[in-house]
Amino acid sequence: xxxxISALMDGELxxxxxxxxxxxxxxxxxxxxxxxxxHLIGDALRExxxxxxxxxxxxxxxxxxxxxxxxxxxxxxxxxxxxxFAPQPPVAPxxxxxxxxxxxxxxxxxxxxxxxxxxxxxxxxxSFQGMAPYVRTVAEHREEPVx
Amino acid sequence: MLxxxxxxxxxxxxxxxxxxxxxxxxxQKLSYSGTFVYQHGSRSETSRITRYAGGDVERLEVLDGxxxxxxxxxxxxxxxxxxxxxxxxxxxxxxAQPGRNFPALLPEQIGTLAKHYDIxxxxxxxxxxxxxxxxxxxxxxxxxxxxxxxxxxxxxxxVGALTVDPAGRLVEQFMFTQLAIGKVTPDMVKPRxxxxxxxxxxxxxAPARLPGWGLSAELPGFRKxxxxxxxxxxxxxxxxxxYSDGLAAVSVFIEPLGERRESARTGxxxxxxxxxxxxxxxxxxxxTVVGEAPAxxxxxxxxxxxxxxx
Numbered sequence: 001x002x003x004x005i006s007a008l009m010d011g012e013l014x015x016x017x018x019x020x021x022x023x024x025x026x027x028x029x030x031x032x033x034x035x036x037x038x039h040l041i042g043d044a045l046r047e048x049x050x051x052x053x054x055x056x057x058x059x060x061x062x063x064x065x066x067x068x069x070x071x072x073x074x075x076x077x078x079x080x081x082x083x084x085f086a087p088q089p090p091v092a093p094x095x096x097x098x099x100x101x102x103x104x105x106x107x108x109x110x111x112x113x114x115x116x117x118x119x120x121x122x123x124x125x126x127s128f129q130g131m132a133p134y135v136r137t138v139a140e141h142r143e144e145p146v147x
Numbered sequence: 148m149l150x151x152x153x154x155x156x157x158x159x160x161x162x163x164x165x166x167x168x169x170x171x172x173x174x175q176k177l178s179y180s181g182t183f184v185y186q187h188g189s190r191s192e193t194s195r196i197t198r199y200a201g202g203d204v205e206r207l208e209v210l211d212g213x214x215x216x217x218x219x220x221x222x223x224x225x226x227x228x229x230x231x232x233x234x235x236x237x238x239x240x241x242x243a244q245p246g247r248n249f250p251a252l253l254p255e256q257i258g259t260l261a262k263h264y265d266i267x268x269x270x271x272x273x274x275x276x277x278x279x280x281x282x283x284x285x286x287x288x289x290x291x292x293x294x295x296x297x298x299x300x301x302x303x304x305x306v307g308a309l310t311v312d313p314a315g316r317l318v319e320q321f322m323f324t325q326l327a328i329g330k331v332t333p334d335m336v337k338p339r340x341x342x343x344x345x346x347x348x349x350x351x352x353a354p355a356r357l358p359g360w361g362l363s364a365e366l367p368g369f370r371k372x373x374x375x376x377x378x379x380x381x382x383x384x385x386x387x388x389x390y391s392d393g394l395a396a397v398s399v400f401i402e403p404l405g406e407r408r409e410s411a412r413t414g415x416x417x418x419x420x421x422x423x424x425x426x427x428x429x430x431x432x433x434x435t436v437v438g439e440a441p442a443x444x445x446x447x448x449x450x451x452x453x454x455x456x457x
Contacts, residue, residue: 013325103425103446106414112424114235114379115437117226118350119398121237122373122389123439128167128296129305130174131207132321133439134217134224135185135194136422 001031112138163266166282167257169303170296176200177304180335181326182210187319187420197335204336218338227338232345238352240375260393263287263368269295274306275323284394289313290366290444291395292421302328310421312441319420352377357386358457360401366448368392390438390448397438397448404431411435415442430454 004021007013013021024031109115120126120134180197192212198205202220209215216227219239226235260266269281279297286293293315297307306326310318355376369390376384379400386401404411411433416424423445425436429452436449 103442104412104414106412106416106426108416108419108424109426109435111379111382112416112419115398115400115424115435116422117224117235117237118352118377118379118387118400119389119396119437121224121239122391122398123396124391124394125396125439128170128174129308129321130196130198131205131217131219132183132185132194132196132308134207135192135209136319136420137209137215138419 001028005031108138160267163268163282164257164261166268166280166298166303167260167266167296170282170298170305171257173298173303174305177302177328178331179304179326179328180331181323183321183323183326185319185321185420193324197331199331199333199336202333202336204333206336206338208339216339218336225338227340227342227345229340232342234342234345234347236347236349238350240352240354240373256393260284263291263392264293264394271300272297275326277301277304277306277323277326279306286313288367289441290368290447291392291440292318294394299328304328310439348378348381350377350379351384352387355386357388357401359454360386360388361453361455362390362448362451363453364451366390366397366444366451369395369397369448372396395438395440397436397440397445399448399452400433400435400437401429401452402433402435404428404433415446418442425449427452 001021001024004013004017004024007017007021021031116137117134120136123133125133178198178200180195182193182195185192185194193210195208195210196205205219207217207219214229216229218225218227222239224237224239226237227233228235264284264286267283267285269283272279272281274297277299278301280300281295281297284294284296293311293313295309295311296305298305304326307320307322309320312318352375355374357374357376369392371388372391373387373389375387377387379385379402382402383405386399388399388401390397390399411426411428413427414425416426421439423438423440423442425442425445427434427449432454434449434452436445436452438445438448
C-alpha cells in the first residue's frame, strides 16, 4: 500500500487506481500515517533548498523499498519547486507608494476558516481554477502522533 | 511620446487574452478528475478535485490534515467536516442576481484585466504529462500579486498556477500531479458522507445594503462587486463587502462587537499563502479584511473602512 501511496503522490496512478488508494487513505490510519510521513520528508528536504539537490540518505529504520518510493516522490516535489524558482519577469516600479505603517502581528482569528470559506466564493479565480482555491485554510492537525 | 503610449496599450497580446479565455472555458466546460498539490512556504497539501460538467457539480477532497470535503453545485457550496460532524452551507449569490458579473469573469471582461496587469505569453513546459503554455499576469503596481498560469495546450485546462509577490518571489502554487480529462460519472462527485445527523451551519447569505459603511478611499483598481449579510459559523448576522480588480478579491467583514465589548485586536495575522487577514475596530464593530493581496493592500482597505451615520 505504501508504494501505491507514493505512486499517487507522484501522479503515477490512473484514475481508477488513484481512487482505490484515496478510499484506503480515508479508512486506514496506517496508510494516512505513511502519507503524512512522505509529506514530512518532502517538506524537510524542501527546507534544505531545492536549487542544490543533495544525495538523500534515509534513516536506517527506513526500509529500502520505501526509500525508493519516497525518492520518486521527491522527484515530483523537486519538479514543483523548480517551477516555482524559475526566473520571474521584473515588476515595474510602483506608481503608488503610500504603504501603510507596518501592522502589529496578531494571531489568526479563531473563525479564520469560516471567513475564508465565505470569501473564496467571490474570488474571480474560481472562474480559472474551479474549486482549487478553496483548499486555502488554516492548518489544523489532528492529534495523531507520527511514529 | 505617442509611441510610448501605444507601446503601453499594446502590452498584452491578443494570443495571451485568447489563452485566458480558453482556460476559463475549459474550467467550465470540461469534466475532469485529478490530484493536485497546494504549496506555500514549507507547507504542501494534496487534494483531489473532480468536476462533472454535465451536472455542473464539483467535488474537492482535502487529503492532508483534518478531513474536509467540499461540494459545489450550481447554487450552493457545502463543506463537510466529518471530525466535528458539521456541514457548512454557502448559497451562491452570483446566480441570485442575474446580470451581475461576479465572481466569474465574463469573457469580455478579460480585456479589462489589462488595466492592472501586463498580460503576456510565457514559457512552455511539460507538467504532469501535459504540454503546457504559460500566461503571465504581471501587476502594473505593487498593490496586487502577479500570476503565472500553465494551461494544457490541447484542452486549455489549467494545470498549474503560481502566485508571485511584487519582488518576484513565490507566494503560493497549485500544481496537478495527476489529471484525467473526461471520464467522470455523476457518482464521482457525490459526497462521501451521508451527514444525516450532522449539524448544519447555514451562512444564510443574502444580498443587502449596509447603510453607513464604506471606504474613505478605494484601493486603485478594486471596485465593490457585492454587498451582503451572512453568518460566520454560528454568529449573528455579519456584513460582507467584496472588492475586486477582476482577478484578486478582498472581503470586508463587519461584525457588531455587542454589549460584552470584547475589543478587537488591531493587526495583521500571519499570511496563509496569498491570503492576508487584517482586523481592526470601527464604530463598535469588529472589521476583518480577508483577501488574496499583499499585506499592505489588505491593510490599506482595512484602514479605509469607515462608518458614517446615514
